Amino acid sequence: MALQLRRDYLNQQVLERLSTLQLHARLPMIGNVSGKHRSPIRGSSLEFAEYRKYVPGDDTRRLDWRAYARNDRYYIKEFEADTNLRMCLVVDTSGSMDFAHAPSATTDGDPDISKLDYARRIAGTLAYVAALQGDAVGLYCAGKTFHKEIPPKRSATHLSIILDELGAMEASGETGLADVLHETAERVPQRALIVVISDLFIEPETVRNCFEHLCFRKHDVAVFHLMEQSELDFEFDRPIRFVDMEGGEPILADPTVIGTQYRRAMAMYLDSMDEVILDTEVDYHRICIHENYGDVLARFLLGRTPKKHK
Amino acid sequence: MSFLQPFALIALPLMALPILIHLINQQRHRTIPWAAMMFLMSAKRMSRGMARLRHLLILLMRVLAVGTLIFAVSRPLSGGWLGSVGLSKPDATLILLDRSASMEMQDLQAGESKRSTALKRLTELLEQGDYGTHLMLIDSATGQMQEVDSLKALLNLPVTGASVTSANIPAMLETALAYLKANESGRTEIWICSDLKENDWDIHSGRWNAIREAFAELQGVHHFLLAYTDPPSSNLSVRAENVQRWQRGSTAELVLDVIVRRTDGHGGARQVPIAFEVNNVRSVVEVALDTLGASLQGHRIPIDGKLSSGWGSVSLPGDANPLDNRFFFVFSTPPVRKAVIVSDDAKVGEAFRRALAIPTDIRLQHRVDVIPANRVAEIDWENTALLIWQAALPRGLVAEQVMHFVNTGRVAMFFPPGPGGTGEQLFDSHWGNWHFSGSDQVSKLSWWRGDADLLAHVESGDALPLNELRTYRYRMLESLGTPLARFDDDAPLLNRVVTDRGAVYFCSTLPTAHFSSLERDGVVFYVMLQRALTEGSLALTMASQRDAGLGVLADREQWTSVAPEEDTVSLSSRGLHAGVYQDETHWVAVNRSQAEDTAKTSSVEAVDALFEGLSYRRIDVDVGDTSALASELWRIFLIAMALALILEAVLSLPGRNIRNGRQEEGLEGTSLA
Structure with missing residues (x-):
């Protein structure tokens, strides 16, 4: 399927490179059309699933006569059903997602791409890949100021709408990620792939609750945790007035004084997040936004490819 | 603490420089948007304890480093007693050196005497500082003041050498006082080196009040006493x-x-x-x-x-x-002890002759001549030890001969003449009128000097029986001399006139029974005359x-x-x-x-009291202690500065925060790019 690209945040080379890969769900999906994903319902695909004893009412055309010849018993031969996928892209549009590389106190460099730009590229490319293989794509913008909700559909027009919305996204205000995830878990009626793209600057226990809710609803959850290297290093050499990008009170601090404590708090947060991921078994990817997003997505797609599936 | 370069201390406000830079740096902050505020707030909460203390310590170390550098440049001197030394250099420095024999007491191990130790240490101290335009020395042996060209010369001058004299510290201070008044010196330091012997200081002398008051009127005079008060060695x-x-x-x-x-x-x-x-x-x-x-x-x-x-x-x-x-x-x-009695009264002359003719030791030879006043020319002045003059006071040539007689170390005793003789004057003394006691009254002595001179106690310590002396008639005496014995009405019985050499006595009564009981009781009369004769014969x-x-x-x-x-x-x-x-x-x-x-050491409290109200500092020093009175401390301050800088560097080590700290903080390998 050829799709005319009209969005500058999408890279043609990356799209071509990723078009050879397929987006797989880690869990069986329930779709309404035939697709490339496993379904919990037996179907008519070529993939053998299992033998089942014949019960009256079964279609006699599905009896395995060879098995009857060997065992003198009636068995019904069942095959896997292939269905399509619903992918819901949940993009954090809080003010903190507008953060780009912070110029150090000593070097005045130009700001790099922001987390939102990075999220826009990942979400757009994934939407394209999903649409390419006939899956439905939806978009949820998780910001208290900028909130958008586009249910998943599988059409070229719908993809265009989603790409337009991604291009028009703005980061501002506080995050509404937790509310959006809970809401998504409840609103999406059938199993779906929930892709969360956020800096996750909320309490790990809150994140745990969201992921557990989604997993409880049989959703396949994938997380792109976006971070900027300067947020980890916190290397500044003179006092700085830090302005909260989500509208909170500014803080005047001397990084030489609180640097150690900052890094210790960051380490504790990341450890807690690792525990959450380990417990909820979501597909978690911690990413620095300076990393090539094509490589990140390739790694993501290859990581989800079933081993028996060639 | 004093400083060789005190002007460097002007830079002390520079100690505030690190604080100033810190404050400027605080004001020089940038404003940047920040996403991870939750960690920042958590860090702020955590940094209220040790991290803030560490930061304050770094600031303190920087302040200390600057301060110690300034102190090192100002070249501080050790010695807590130097705290009172002013920071400005003196116009003159006066050294009062006690050269008495007791100052030669040595520390047998160091081989240094009190005098030499004091000189060396004082020289070292003054070499490090500035002793002003004039360096003056007053030594106790000569009592004279002289200017010293250089400190090195001070150690080799003959007037700073050992002597067997006694010191007169009050006199030395008076000399210093005269110098200061004559030269109108400004800020002056007076250094006194002494072992505080009682005979040298004479702390009970009335001169000290005058000295103290005179110094109190002078401005900028500081007294320092290098006191060797250590107990005497086995000597x-x-x-x-x-x-x-x-x-x-x-x-x-x-x-x-x-x-x-x-x-x-x-x-x-x-x-x-x-x-x-x-x-x-x-x-x-x-x-x-x-x-x-x-x-x-x-x-x-x-x-x-x-x-x-x-x-x-x-x-x-x-x-x-x-x-x-x-x-x-x-x-x-031993010479022949010759006494000459000039008297016109034969009875009185005989009384004197009998008392003087009997020697105290049979191996001594006494000769006594009694001559009337008109035969004075016959006196053999050269070989006479004692002159008893009981006549009108001499005048003219005879008076001159008597004065020469006394000035050559001999003794003259004057007794009242008969009626008349009130006009003449000799040795600033002249006779007044006779005083007659009533028929049933006698004059008794109310006081006499028993510690020295003619009426002193005997060797056993017993007093002469002067309380038994009865005086019926005595003649009033107008004299500037010192009384040795007084009657009830304060009239003198015996006066001694102050002379450079020899001795002159005036006795206001006569020994015969008509006037007193001197001859009858005998003891006082004999002892008094024999002592005068002995004293006079010393000159012979x-x-x-x-x-x-x-x-x-x-x-x-x-x-x-x-x-x-x-x-x-x-x-x-x-x-x-x-x-x-x-x-x-x-x-x-x-x-x-x-x-x-025999003299003991005066108590330091008594000596301190002599300088009460003056700028004064006593420095107790041990004999043989050759350590410097003051030593430069700049090395210590440099070491302190280095330590402060090292500590500041350790506290500021970035490796703790970023490199090593990342492992500890679990951020190792979290470079996500």
């Missing part, structure tokens, strides 16, 4: 007294008393050898020492009968003070003992040094050192005064 001193030569037929002998004193006071009994040397003949006598010392009374040394005069010495083995281990003495045939003897002093040999010009053999002192300073000198007829032995052997 023995020896001296000889009552040296007499007696002739027995063709043989002769010296009879003398030897006194050995020990200063430690708590040593056990032991034997000490005393060496006598007379006419190059040496003999040694062992004496037993008790806690106070020992005495050898009436020690006899046989000598050649033809040796009419000569010298000798008595010495001890070496100890802490080398200057009190040898004592010189001289001897000669060919050999005399003298205490060391600047003008002690000034009476004759042709003194030649006889002892000690290695005499190297200059002519001008001969009287300051122990030795024996001789001219054609006379011998003289110069030794330290008796007070140098």
Whole structure:
């Protein structure tokens, strides 16, 4: 399927490179059309699933006569059903997602791409890949100021709408990620792939609750945790007035004084997040936004490819 | 603490520079948007404890580094007592050096005396500082002030050497005071080096009040006392007294008393050898020492009968003070003690003659002449020891002869003439009217001086029976002399007129029964006259003992040094050192005064009280302690600065926060790119 690209945040080379890969769900999906994903319902695909004893009412055309010849018993031969996928892209549009590389106190460099730009590229490319293989794509913008909700559909027009919305996204205000995830878990009626793209600057226990809710609803959850290297290093050499990008009170601090404590708090947060991921078994990817997003997505797609599936 | 470069301390406000830079740096902050505020707030909460303390410590170390550098540049000096030394340099520095014999007490291990130690340490101290435009020295031996060209010269000057004299600290301060007033000096430092001996300081003297008040009027004068108050070392001193030569037929002998004193006071009994040397003949006598010392009374040394005069010495083995281990003495045939009584009253003259004709020792020869006033010309002035004048005070040539008689060391006693004789005046004294007591009343003495002079107590310590003296008539006396005895109505019985040499006494009554009980009771009269005769006859003897002093040999010009053999002192300073000198007829032995052997150390509190109200600081120093009075401390401050910088560097190490800290903080490998 050829799709005319009209969005500058999408890279043609990356799209071509990723078009050879397929987006797989880690869990069986329930779709309404035939697709490339496993379904919990037996179907008519070529993939053998299992033998089942014949019960009256079964279609006699599905009896395995060879098995009857060997065992003198009636068995019904069942095959896997292939269905399509619903992918819901949940993009954090809080003010903190507008953060780009912070110029150090000593070097005045130009700001790099922001987390939102990075999220826009990942979400757009994934939407394209999903649409390419006939899956439905939806978009949820998780910001208290900028909130958008586009249910998943599988059409070229719908993809265009989603790409337009991604291009028009703005980061501002506080995050509404937790509310959006809970809401998504409840609103999406059938199993779906929930892709969360956020800096996750909320309490790990809150994140745990969201992921557990989604997993409880049989959703396949994938997380792109976006971070900027300067947020980890916190290397500044003179006092700085830090302005909260989500509208909170500014803080005047001397990084030489609180640097150690900052890094210790960051380490504790990341450890807690690792525990959450380990417990909820979501597909978690911690990413620095300076990393090539094509490589990140390739790694993501290859990581989800079933081993028996060639 | 004082500083050699005090102006560098002006830079002390630079200590605030790190704080200023810190504050400027705080104001120089950038504003950046930040996403991970939750970690920032958490870090702010955590940094309220040790991290803030660490940051304050870093700031403190920087302040300390700057401060210690400034202090090092200002070259501080050690010594807490130097705190009172002003920061501005003095206009003049006066050194008052006690050169008394007791200052030669040595520390046997260091081999340094109190005097030499004081000089060295003072020189080192003044070398480090600035002693002003004038460096003046007043030494106790000469009492004179002289300017010293350089500090190095101070150690080698003859006037800073050892001597056997006694010091007169009040007189030295008066000399300093006169200098300061004459030169109108500004800021002046007076350094007194002394061992606080009572005889040197004379702290009970009335002069101190005047000195203190005079110094209080001067501005900018600071007194420093280098006090050697350490307890005396184990030291023995020896001296000889009552040296007499007696002739027995063709043989002769010296009879003398030897006194050995020990200063430690708590040593056990032991034997000490005393060496006598007379006419190059040496003999040694062992004496037993008790806690106070020992005495050898009436020690006899046989000598050649033809040796009419000569010298000798008595010495001890070496100890802490080398200057009190040898004592010189001289001897000669005792002269005929001749007294002349001038009186027109035969009865009175006879009373005097009887009292003077009987010698106290049968080996002494006394001769007494009684002549009327009109035959004064017959007096043999040269060979007379005592003149008793009971007549109207002389005038003209005779008066001059009497004054010359006294000035050559002899004694004159004046008794009241009969009626009349009120117009004449001699020695600023003249007779007044007679005072007659009533028929049943007598005048008694209310006070007399018993510690010295003619009416002193006897050797056993008993007082003369002056309280039994009855006086019926006495003559009023107008005199500037010092009373030795007074009646109830404060009229003097006996006055002594102050003279440079010799002695002049005025007695206001006569010995006969019509006037007093002097002759009848006898004892007081005899003792008084014999003492006067003895004192006068000292001027006739060919050999005399003298205490060391600047003008002690000034009476004759042709003194030649006889002892000690290695005499190297200059002519001008001969009287300051122990030795024996001789001219054609006379011998003289110069030794330290008796007070140098016996005087105790004044209490530091009493000495401090002498300077009450003045800028004064006492520095107690031990003899032999050659450590500097003040030493530069800049090395210590540099080390402190280095330590402060090292500590600051350790506290500021970025590796702790970023490199090593990342492992500890679990951020190792979290470079997500």
